[in-house]
Each structure stands twice: as C-alpha cells, then as structure tokens.
Amino acid sequence: MSILVYTENWDGKFKKLSFELVSYASEIxxxxxxxxxxxxxxxxxxxxxxxxxxxxxxxxxSVSDEKNKVLDNQAFSKIIAEVANKENSEIIVFAHxxxxxALAPRVSVKLHAxxxxxxxxxxxxxxxFTVSKKAFTGKAIANVVIKSPKKVLxxxxxxxxxxxxxxxxxxxxxxxxLSDTDFTTELKEVNxxxxxxxxxxxxxxxxxxxxxxxxxxxxxxxxxxxxxxxATACSRPVSDENWRPHSEHVGQTGKIIAPNLYFALxxxxxIQHLGGVSSSKYIVAxxxxxxxxxxxxxxxxxxxxxxxxxxxxxxxxKELKETEN
Amino acid sequence: xxxxxxxxxxxxxTTKIKFTGDSTEFDVAGVQWIINPWDELxxxxxxxxxxxxxxxxxxxxxxxxGLKTAEPTLRKALAIGADEAFRxxxxxxxxNSVAAQIAEVAKDYDIIMCGIEASDYNGSAVGGMLSxxxxxxxxxxxxxxxxxxxxxxxSREIDGGAEILTTKIPFVAIVQKGIAxxxxxxxxxxxxxARKKPLNVVSPIEVENLTEFVSFELPxxxxxxxxxxxxxVKELVDLLHNEAKVI
Ligand SMILES: Cc1cc2nc3c(=O)[nH]c(=O)nc-3n(C[C@H](O)[C@H](O)[C@H](O)COP(=O)(O)OP(=O)(O)OC[C@H]3O[C@@H](n4cnc5c(N)ncnc54)[C@H](O)[C@@H]3O)c2cc1C
Numbered sequence: 243m244s245i246l247v248y249t250e251n252w253d254g255k256f257k258k259l260s261f262e263l264v265s266y267a268s269e270i271x272x273x274x275x276x277x278x279x280x281x282x283x284x285x286x287x288x289x290x291x292x293x294x295x296x297x298x299x300x301x302x303x304s305v306s307d308e309k310n311k312v313l314d315n316q317a318f319s320k321i322i323a324e325v326a327n328k329e330n331s332e333i334i335v336f337a338h339x340x341x342x343x344a345l346a347p348r349v350s351v352k353l354h355a356x357x358x359x360x361x362x363x364x365x366x367x368x369x370x371f372t373v374s375k376k377a378f379t380g381k382a383i384a385n386v387v388i389k390s391p392k393k394v395l396x397x398x399x400x401x402x403x404x405x406x407x408x409x410x411x412x413x414x415x416x417x418x419x420l421s422d423t424d425f426t427t428e429l430k431e432v433n434x435x436x437x438x439x440x441x442x443x444x445x446x447x448x449x450x451x452x453x454x455x456x457x458x459x460x461x462x463x464x465x466x467x468x469x470x471x472x473a474t475a476c477s478r479p480v481s482d483e484n485w486r487p488h489s490e491h492v493g494q495t496g497k498i499i500a501p502n503l504y505f506a507l508x509x510x511x512x513i514q515h516l517g518g519v520s521s522s523k524y525i526v527a528x529x530x531x532x533x534x535x536x537x538x539x540x541x542x543x544x545x546x547x548x549x550x551x552x553x554x555x556x557x558x559x560k561e562l563k564e565t566e567n
Numbered sequence: 568x569x570x571x572x573x574x575x576x577x578x579x580x581t582t583k584i585k586f587t588g589d590s591t592e593f594d595v596a597g598v599q600w601i602i603n604p605w606d607e608l609x610x611x612x613x614x615x616x617x618x619x620x621x622x623x624x625x626x627x628x629x630x631x632x633g634l635k636t637a638e639p640t641l642r643k644a645l646a647i648g649a650d651e652a653f654r655x656x657x658x659x660x661x662x663n664s665v666a667a668q669i670a671e672v673a674k675d676y677d678i679i680m681c682g683i684e685a686s687d688y689n690g691s692a693v694g695g696m697l698s699x700x701x702x703x704x705x706x707x708x709x710x711x712x713x714x715x716x717x718x719x720x721x722s723r724e725i726d727g728g729a730e731i732l733t734t735k736i737p738f739v740a741i742v743q744k745g746i747a748x749x750x751x752x753x754x755x756x757x758x759x760x761a762r763k764k765p766l767n768v769v770s771p772i773e774v775e776n777l778t779e780f781v782s783f784e785l786p787x788x789x790x791x792x793x794x795x796x797x798x799x800v801k802e803l804v805d806l807l808h809n810e811a812k813v814i
Pocket of ligand 1 (some may be wrong): 492534548
C-alpha cells in the first residue's frame with residue numbers, strides 16, 4: 243500500500259504548493275502506517291526532485307520523457323493511474339488547481355476511486371474515510387465519506403501548510419507505456435506574462451473594485467503590489483468593463499484564492515465576490531461606505547477614499563521597509 | 568456537428584445556505600434555482616459558435632441529471648436557444664454517478680461542454696470523469712473555444728498565461744471564465760418557442776455512488792473588523808506588521 247501524490251512542476255521547479263501536497267500526503271501515510279510516494283512528470287533536475295523528500299516523500303518517481311512537456315489530460319492520467327497501480331496506492335492526492343482539476347477526475351474513473359475535491363484538512367475519520375471540504379462556494383463546510391477502497395483527493399491550496407522532516411528519499415526513474423495515440427491535444431502557442439506574481443500562488447493580493455472608478459486609476463494598485471511582492475486582482479464588474487484582464491477576476495465565477503493577506507479596495511463585498519476570497523487569512527477593506535458588506539468579512543477596515551488612501555498606504559509601507567533595513 | 572452542454576441546476580448565488588435533518592441535508596425550502604453560471608456561459612458560447620459557423624453546428628442539446636424539479640432550469644436553457652433537452656431522471660448525488668449517467672446520452676456528440684464546477688458542491692469533477700467514461704480527450708480551464716474552418720482552437724488558462732491548443736472531435740471542454748462574456752438571457756420569443764422544444768426524460772442506468780455527503784457545517788464566524796481612522800493609515804501598517812505579521 244502507499245499514498246501517491248502528483249507533484250506538478252513549473253519549468254522544472256516545484257512550488258510551495260507542491261511541498262504542501264507532499265506534507266499532506268505524508269501525514270496521511272503516517273496515520274495509515276504506510277509511505278508517501280511523489281510522482282513528477284516532465285523534466286526536473288535531481289536536486290529539485292530531492293526537495294520533495296524534505297517533506298516526507300519516501301520515494302520520488304520521475305517520468306522525465308520529453309513527450310510530457312505539455313499537459314495532455316489523457317496521457318498524464320494514464321501515467322498516474324499506471325503508477326498508482328504499480329505502487330498499489332490506496333489514496334492519490336492532487337492539488338486543487340488547474341492541472342489537479344483536469345487530472346484527478348480522469349484518474350478517479352480509471353481506478354474506480356471516489357473523488358473528493360478541494361479538501362481542507364486531513365481525514366477526520368480513517369475508518370469511514372471522512373474528509374471535509376468547502377461547499378456552496380465557501381458558505382458551508384461539507385463532510386464527505388468515500389466508500390470505494392481507492393480514493394482520490396484534491397487539496398485546497400494553503401489549507402494544510404508545510405511539515406519538514408528528515409530526508410530519506412530515493413529517486414526512481416520510470417518509463418510508462420505510452421503510444422502516440424495517447425496524446426490527443428496539440429499545443430499551438432503559449433502566451434505567458436512573465437515577471438508578475440501569479441494570482442493563485444500569491445501570499446498577498448491587492449484587489450480593486452468598481453470604487454477605483456476607471457482603468458487609469460490602477461497605477462497605485464500596481465505600485466502597492468510591486469512593493470509587497472503581491473499579485474493584482476479585481477472584482478467581476480471591473481473585468482467585465484475591461485478595466486482589467488479576465489484572469490484577474492476573483493469570486494464565485496472567477497478565481498478562488500486563499501492568500502495570507504487580501505486587500506479589497508473599493509469593493510462592496512457582494513456574496514459572489516466573497517465566495518472567491520473568504521478563505522484569505524486576513525482581509526483589509528477600504529471603502530467610502532461604512533455600511534459596505536465587505537466590512538463584515540474584513541479583519542481591518544478603513545472608511546475612506548481609495549484614491550487618497552492607497553498612496554498613503556504606499557508611503558507608510560515604504561517607511562516601514564526603510565526602518566526595517 | 569452536435570454540441571452537448573451539461574447543466575447543473577443550482578441554488579441562486581445569493582441563497583442563504585441552511586441545512587435540515589440535523590445538518591445532513593441542504594434545506595431547499597424557498598430556494599430559487601438557476602443554471603450553474605459556467606454552464607450558462609458554455610451554452611452562450613455554443614450559440615455564438617452556431618451562429619458564426621453558418622450551418623456547421625446542426626444541433627445544441629442540454630442535459631441535466633435531476634428530478635422533475637430541474638425542468639424549469641432546462642426549459643430556461645431551451646428558451647435561451649438550445650434545441651433539445653434531456654433530463655436523466657434521478658437525483659444527482661455523486662460526481663462519478665452523474666458523469667456515468669451523462670455518458671449514456673453524450674455518446675452521439677462531437678463537442679461536450681461542462682462548467683469547471685457546480686456552485687453547490689464545488690466538485691470540479693463531472694467533465695473530467697465524463698471524458699474518461701467516454702474515453703475521449705478533455706481540455707480543462709478552457710477560456711475560449713473556437714471553430715475555424717475545420718479546426719478546433721482552444722485557449723487553456725495556465726498559471727500566468729494561456730495556451731492555444733487543438734484537439735480532435737469528439738472531446739470534452741471544461742470551461743471557465745472568459746468562454747463567453749455575458750450569459751444570454753431568454754427573449755420573449757425564446758420563451759414561447761421553448762414550450763414546443765423536446766424535453767426528453769431518460770431513465771437512469773444502475774450506478775453506485777462512490778462518495779456520500781454525510782453532514783454540513785457553517786464556517787466559523789469571523790471576529791469583528793477592527794476599524795482604523797482614515798487619518799491614521801500608519802496604524803493599519805503597524806497592525807499588519809506587528810499583529811497580523813503578514814507584511
Ligand atoms: C451569478 C453571479 C456571479 C457573480 N460572480 C462574481 C464574482 O465571481 N466576483 C465578483 O466580484 N462579483 C461577482 N458577481 C457580481 C457581484 O454580485 C457584485 O456585483 C460585484 O462583486 C460588485 O463589484 P464591486 O464591489 O467592484 O462593485 P460595487 O458593488 O459597485 O462596489 C463598489 C464599492 O466601491 C465603493 N467605493 C466607491 N468609490 C470609492 C472610493 N473612492 N473609495 C473607496 N471606496 C469606494 C462603494 O462604496 C462600493 O462599496 C456575480 C454576480 C452574479 C449574479
């Protein structure tokens with residue numbers, strides 16, 4: 243038996259979320275008296291693979307074939323299921339992100355395994371196998387039982403944290419049985435924005451709403467984001483008006499994020515907006531309307547004008563950074 | 568070409584979420600039901616493609632797994648412009664069984680579109696599972712879908728950008744924000760016409776549920792917001808630095 247965790251890489255590097263996943267899988271493995279195995283698909287250097295061992299992966303299986311450069315749902319899920327069978331994995335863990343959502347459902351059908359997506363904690367009961375997840379877009383928490391012998395989970399980002407352990411890992415290279423017909427999507431073009439903090443990874447997110455009034459007013463938000471190493475986001479009307487790209491839209495119908503710190507600037511705090519950000523550890527709200535619902539969900543609030551207050555915030559943070567240095 | 572849109576019948580996004588039966592069941596009393604927002608965008612995009620490609624798309628169907636209570640939502644999809652609806656007559660209890668049910672209807676279609684998740688149980692699962700049951704390609708995080716000549720062009724969102732991909736029909740597109748901008752709303756004429764369009768009730772197949780939602784809780788309530796005077800932005804920075812320790 244084993245717990246298998248699929249660890250995605252970004253241009254050959256893992257991210258904090260990969261380590262969080264391995265930490266999570268290792269804790270489950272400990273509780274079930276078995277071992278956690280990490281699976282990496284794509285070209286990753288050995289020194290990078292080794293890092294997975296710091297979080298408790300006892301074995302790291304690397305499928306480094308050049309063919310697997312671009313995510314192909316059919317090919318990747320075939321590889322993962324093959325490894326899960328080979329390693330007799332009872333539980334397979336994915337991230338609840340773009341690739342996890344693409345692969346976990348396919349793998350679950352291949353293995354006839356029940357899937358619970360977006361889990362937020364370790365199983366609360368291993369006998370019945372009960373796990374909790376957010377439901378109704380953050381408005382409730384559901385406890386779900388998986389009845390099948392094999393199980394697939396996707397873990398919500400930032401819900402578990404990192405647990406470092408002694409590294410006793412071994413690396414194994416594996417060549418799956420794949421033929422050309424397993425690859426069914428073809429990449430034509432990649433458009434990447436470089437040099438910006440990625441919204442779903444960010445520890446701090448600076449988000450603007452309709453209260454910002456127009457796209458020209460975004461410079462202070464970008465400056466604040468740059469200063470804090472933060473990503474920028476927006477409410478839905480802002481992206482609908484094309485003030486900001488759709489990829490920045492957070493909320494029930496946009497991205498769901500869970501940073502440490504979320505700035506809601508000129509955002510009213512509609513229930514659909516909160517659905518995407520309510521898992522943030524801290525929320526700061528700035529709004530001219532003291533009755534704006536965002537203050538019910540915020541930790542810190544200022545009633546005031548964003549156009550005046552964001553520049554002040556920037557200079558205060560600059561001052562703090564100077565005294566720190 | 569035929570397009571099938573999988574539709575989930577979900578509570579309106581402003582619904583106050585309550586539970587009954589000792590917190591084991593979602594309380595449907597007084598709930599307004601809507602087409603899951605992403606499914607509505609998928610349908611909108613399918614209609615745009617049908618108009619744009621001039622006869623290439625012969626039919627757009629919608630399917631939902633649910634009891635008779637899901638029919639108004641399917642009628643609404645017909646009023647928006649779908650040609651035909653299927654209701655698979657059983658309760659939607661688990662993603663795996665829902666996908667297995669839909670697979671029975673989906674076999675004859677070239678493009679199958681599902682939303683990235685349903686806004687009730689947030690499963691993000693049916694589209695991927697369906698593609699696996701049908702053993703056909705799937706592309707997830709789709710933010711645009713186009714048909715040019717005979718090529719399928721798909722934008723897939725990735726962290727920090729997008730990829731343009733192509734794949735072969737039949738396939739499943741799991742769509743999200745961007746696939747269409749504004750969902751279409753039914754016109755008066757659409758509502759009239761929808762009454763005459765077929766809404767087929769399909770008997771379910773036997774499948775087991777692999778998961779079960781056993782109980783619900785409301786999230787812990789937040790402590791009151793600390794209000795800071797607008798003349799004292801420095802205090803906010805101090806609190807974030809020393810109390811919350813996040814900057
Ligand atoms: C099915 C559905 C799904 C939806 N999904 C989403 C979603 O995913 N994400 C999302 O964000 N919304 C979503 N919405 C829309 C949501 O209901 C709200 O309309 C939206 O979040 C409001 O955006 P906003 O807060 O930017 O704008 P508004 O509600 O207009 O709020 C602007 C705020 O700015 C304040 N303000 C104005 N001027 C200033 C100033 N100078 N300084 C400081 N504050 C100022 C105002 O007091 C107000 O509170 C959805 C709606 C539906 C029906």
